Amino acid sequence: MKKFAIAIHGGAGTILRSAMDAQKEKLYQSALREALLIGTDILRSNGSALDAVEQTVKNLEDCELFNAGRGSVFTSDEQHEMDASIMEGQGLKAGAVSLIKTVKNPVQLARLVMEKTDHVFLAGEGAERFAREMQMESMPKDYFYTEQRYQQLLLARSSDRVILDHADELKDKKYGTVGAVALDLQGHLAAATSTGGMTNKRYGRVGDTPMIGAGTYANDAGCAISCTGSGEYFIRMNVAFHVYALMVYGRLSLEEASRKVVMDLLPSIEGDGGLIGVDRSGNISLCFNTEGMYRASYHSDYGEFVGIYRE
Amino acid sequence: MKKFAIAIHGGAGTILRSAMDAQKEKLYQSALREALLIGTDILRSNGSALDAVEQTVKNLEDCELFNAGRGSVFTSDEQHEMDASIMEGQGLKAGAVSLIKTVKNPVQLARLVMEKTDHVFLAGEGAERFAREMQMESMPKDYFYTEQRYQQLLLARSSDRVILDHADELKDKKYGTVGAVALDLQGHLAAATSTGGMTNKRYGRVGDTPMIGAGTYANDAGCAISCTGSGEYFIRMNVAFHVYALMVYGRLSLEEASRKVVMDLLPSIEGDGGLIGVDRSGNISLCFNTEGMYRASYHSDYGEFVGIYRE
Numbered sequence: 141m142k143k144f145a146i147a148i149h150g151g152a153g154t155i156l157r158s159a160m161d162a163q164k165e166k167l168y169q170s171a172l173r174e175a176l177l178i179g180t181d182i183l184r185s186n187g188s189a190l191d192a193v194e195q196t197v198k199n200l201e202d203c204e205l206f207n208a209g210r211g212s213v214f215t216s217d218e219q220h221e222m223d224a225s226i227m228e229g230q231g232l233k234a235g236a237v238s239l240i241k242t243v244k245n246p247v248q249l250a251r252l253v254m255e256k257t258d259h260v261f262l263a264g265e266g267a268e269r270f271a272r273e274m275q276m277e278s279m280p281k282d283y284f285y286t287e288q289r290y291q292q293l294l295l296a297r298s299s300d301r302v303i304l305d306h307a308d309e310l311k312d313k314k315y316g317t318v319g320a321v322a323l324d325l326q327g328h329l330a331a332a333t334s335t336g337g338m339t340n341k342r343y344g345r346v347g348d349t350p351m352i353g354a355g356t357y358a359n360d361a362g363c364a365i366s367c368t369g370s371g372e373y374f375i376r377m378n379v380a381f382h383v384y385a386l387m388v389y390g391r392l393s394l395e396e397a398s399r400k401v402v403m404d405l406l407p408s409i410e411g412d413g414g415l416i417g418v419d420r421s422g423n424i425s426l427c428f429n430t431e432g433m434y435r436a437s438y439h440s441d442y443g444e445f446v447g448i449y450r451e
Numbered sequence: 452m453k454k455f456a457i458a459i460h461g462g463a464g465t466i467l468r469s470a471m472d473a474q475k476e477k478l479y480q481s482a483l484r485e486a487l488l489i490g491t492d493i494l495r496s497n498g499s500a501l502d503a504v505e506q507t508v509k510n511l512e513d514c515e516l517f518n519a520g521r522g523s524v525f526t527s528d529e530q531h532e533m534d535a536s537i538m539e540g541q542g543l544k545a546g547a548v549s550l551i552k553t554v555k556n557p558v559q560l561a562r563l564v565m566e567k568t569d570h571v572f573l574a575g576e577g578a579e580r581f582a583r584e585m586q587m588e589s590m591p592k593d594y595f596y597t598e599q600r601y602q603q604l605l606l607a608r609s610s611d612r613v614i615l616d617h618a619d620e621l622k623d624k625k626y627g628t629v630g631a632v633a634l635d636l637q638g639h640l641a642a643a644t645s646t647g648g649m650t651n652k653r654y655g656r657v658g659d660t661p662m663i664g665a666g667t668y669a670n671d672a673g674c675a676i677s678c679t680g681s682g683e684y685f686i687r688m689n690v691a692f693h694v695y696a697l698m699v700y701g702r703l704s705l706e707e708a709s710r711k712v713v714m715d716l717l718p719s720i721e722g723d724g725g726l727i728g729v730d731r732s733g734n735i736s737l738c739f740n741t742e743g744m745y746r747a748s749y750h751s752d753y754g755e756f757v758g759i760y761r762e
Contacts, residue, residue: 238574239577259657263657264655267655269654269655343576346570351663353692372571376545381693385697409542
């Protein structure tokens, strides 16, 4: 029997049950469900994994709750710099964009880079210029303004620190990124990731999200992976491709490979965060070494799962 | 007995014996020897692999013959956009810069990103700003002007094509990049890569050179790798880390792993180019699927090798 599967994340970090209230919890859960449903509907009606991850991530970008697209955090310059990438596992085609300031949906720009240029990765003003050529929807700066994000910047500045997402206290770390991975009824895999970066980050910093092999990877021969976490460590550990390599060359299962990377290799260099993965058999992994990760999944045989905390 | 080893490259592509003359050949050979000697001297006097690859690549950046630093090609906007990265294999620390316009030695800027920031990758104006803070030497635009490179741009424009380096005819492809990998007497590995990109490339394009895991990777548990080729394919195939993964998880030798990636996996998606690698035993691989690759190596037991063509 043919099957399909999708998993999504909305970031990992210090997400404690004690710091949440019932209303906030419901908000996140219903946002995750809404995004998941978009991908699920595409996959169920025999759409491609690539369309499913793109449309799901687009929905998460449009949601203020998550640090990507509309909900992006502020850089030290009171700017927004968004990154995104997408990859499909059949032909290993990929697209990525970085340091995007005005484009409403960076994940869609990444897909256009993949499909309409000879390049994989466009950054900065060159990427914005390409977006205009493609007549992509761009937004004024105040579309990306949210009061909560601005307060975070002021807090981060006052302590002269980079903080990684909307942390209520500075000891909290939260890695704001959104992502999706999917297996479609044709047996193809795809992955997409999008982020608004780190609050108070240095202008021009590129994290793991637009790095194919670090934040995003898909290959029909193995798995599709989307990451969220302390991006620098994910780059140095080549996390997304690392999981693939452990599966295909190290003969581990998706779950074993994910755990090896997230629970063992990443902590060995003090990296934290998590990832979502799906393999060609439809197995799903939702793996993180932080207190929580906003996550959800749907499998055509087993139905829906939505989670926030570790347990 | 302790040993050291170093390998360098100056780009791969359609480098035909028939298109070279004896004088040009000598120029390239002596430039390669000069760079190699810098790294060799550092390693012989118990310097670090990291210093050796940095200083060697710096020398290649200063040489007009190669597409990096001074000899960088022109973008479609008559600009220069340079990329570089560096990684050390003991702590897996890494630094990378992209879309650099004025800095004399991008590889040194990459090392400063690694050592003086919390980030791995800075791009564009943010990277230039960081360079100024670090008081790095920057050069006026005409330092990067070479008549030959400008003629290449005009040629590429007239045919509305991206060309990959100084090709005498448009059917030629040459991937201009420089790189170095080294094993030091302490048993540590390092890799560095630097490039001036592609002639007539789209403004804002990021290739594999600054992508840790694609163009550059080093891990004392396996190998150090620096790549040169059709960058987009090297990103999609995660070439540098792929060689590492095939060694460590697939139990291949450095040479077997390099050949698998360069001769089999890359061509499967129509990627061409090559790589240099060194493992922790001092084995060296100089592997390419093009007509030639400017390359040289030195091993404390076996001495020097300099090569240009396939045979």
